[in-house]
Amino acid sequence: MSHPIKLNPAIRTLLVATTALLSACATPDHSNTMIFGTSTRVALDVSQEPTGSLGATLGYKRQEAVWMPLLANTKTAEGKWNPTACTGDKCPMFVGTTGEQGGAAGANASDTYSVLATFSGDMGGSAQNAGVQAKVAQYFATGLAARLLAQYGGAAAVGASASAPDSATIRAANSVVATQHRQADVVSIKLSKTDGLVDPALRDSLLAKTPASELSDGEKTLIKSLKTRDELQDHLKNAPPGIAARLFSTLDKL
Amino acid sequence: MTLVMVATLCSACTTLYVDAPDALNGSRTYVGIVKVRAAEESSQASAASRVRRHSYSTLGLRVDSGLSLGYLNDEVVSIPLNCHVVLFVRAPEEWGHAETLLRQLRREDSCLIRSN
Numbered sequence: 184m185s186h187p188i189k190l191n192p193a194i195r196t197l198l199v200a201t202t203a204l205l206s207a208c209a210t211p212d213h214s215n216t217m218i219f220g221t222s223t224r225v226a227l228d229v230s231q232e233p234t235g236s237l238g239a240t241l242g243y244k245r246q247e248a249v250w251m252p253l254l255a256n257t258k259t260a261e262g263k264w265n266p267t268a269c270t271g272d273k274c275p276m277f278v279g280t281t282g283e284q285g286g287a288a289g290a291n292a293s294d295t296y297s298v299l300a301t302f303s304g305d306m307g308g309s310a311q312n313a314g315v316q317a318k319v320a321q322y323f324a325t326g327l328a329a330r331l332l333a334q335y336g337g338a339a340a341v342g343a344s345a346s347a348p349d350s351a352t353i354r355a356a357n358s359v360v361a362t363q364h365r366q367a368d369v370v371s372i373k374l375s376k377t378d379g380l381v382d383p384a385l386r387d388s389l390l391a392k393t394p395a396s397e398l399s400d401g402e403k404t405l406i407k408s409l410k411t412r413d414e415l416q417d418h419l420k421n422a423p424p425g426i427a428a429r430l431f432s433t434l435d436k437l
Numbered sequence: 438m439t440l441v442m443v444a445t446l447c448s449a450c451t452t453l454y455v456d457a458p459d460a461l462n463g464s465r466t467y468v469g470i471v472k473v474r475a476a477e478e479s480s481q482a483s484a485a486s487r488v489r490r491h492s493y494s495t496l497g498l499r500v501d502s503g504l505s506l507g508y509l510n511d512e513v514v515s516i517p518l519n520c521h522v523v524l525f526v527r528a529p530e531e532w533g534h535a536e537t538l539l540r541q542l543r544r545e546d547s548c549l550i551r552s553n
Contacts, residue, residue, distance in 0.1 A: 215517070215518055216515045216517050216518075217516045217517075218513060218515045218516075219513070219514045219515075220511070220512065220513045220514075221511070221512045221513075222509075222510070222511050222512075223510040223511075224505060224507065224508070224509045224510075225508045225509075226505045226506055226508060226509055227505070227507055228504070228505040228506075228509075229503050229505070230503020230504070231502050231503055237503075298516060298520070298521050298522075298523065299522050299523070300514070300516065300522075300523035300524075300525070301523070301524055301525065302525045302527075328521070421537070421540060
């Protein structure tokens with residue numbers, strides 16, 4: 184089955200190289216699985232290039248490639264993978280979309296199957312605006328994840344030689360964390376009854392008022408699912424920056 | 438290069454045949470020191486348990502689609518559907534940080550993998 188997809192020559196070469204690298208002489212079966220391969224050589228290497236010609240390398244060579252499923256496959260009764268049937272102009276393909284509300288890539292944006300994978304090199308666990316900052320040694324991304332990384336400087340995430348934060352940065356981060364914890368304590372106590380359970384009416388009233396009402400629907404649903412004071416307290420302490428602060432600021436309006 | 442020659446001369450020949458369900462099939466012949474790390478099969482049904490990582494490291498001679506003499510390392514990761522954010526964690530002490538990071542991302546399609 185063929186598809187009218189035009190590939191960048193470099194990407195096409197990479198895909199052909201992936202086939203050669205990963206499977207010797209066999210054509211890979213497509214099993215709805217994405218495959219990422221890295222080949223590192225410090226050697227005298229004489230082998231067939233993806234173009235068919237014979238190539239020789241002396242020294243260091245590194246290749247990385249992704250074999251990504253585009254057309255969805257289904258399993259037959261015999262256990263073999265077969266492409267699903269296309270009806271009309273529609274084929275069941277793996278596509279990542281941002282939806283109507285969009286995101287950083289824009290509303291209704293679509294791209295190929297989206298995956299972000301990292302091989303950790305140094306996850307220092309330092310706090311930055313109450314979040315966790317991770318430094319990774321290698322990562323790869325496809326589809327919308329790759330677009331977002333390119334747009335927002337994903338290369339900054341790779342920092343094997345990143346310098347340690349200075350004491351001022353650590354103090355500032357600790358202050359942010361302490362503030363969030365304090366706000367989480369106050370909010371969870373105010374919204375709970377003496378038996379330790381969250382007061383649903385009080386919680387819903389708080390979430391209906393600004394600025395707490397500006398929280399995303401998903402976040403509100405998550406908060407509403409928490410039944411006890413301890414659950415709410417723990418959630419708000421570990422939540423992304425701003426959530427506990429918004430609830431705390433709304434308490435005056437109750 | 439001396440190390441490569443010693444490794445090549447002092448060891449036996451082996452042929453490695455990979456029979457994997459996700460298109461990694463193939464055979465390669467090695468002369469020298471070979472380190473193979475095959476993915477562990479897990480009975481768990483979670484997406485993370487179905488992430489597989491294979492690697493082949495060689496110091497010596499490899500006969501594949503060509504000839505290679507020296508150090509070679511091939512690493513292959515296969516990622517199933519519903520695993521859109523994947524973190525491979527090497528150091529045990531980083532596991533907690535990675536869990537915190539994924540919890541903050543609040544993604545159900547994230548997979549945390551131990552990687553030695």
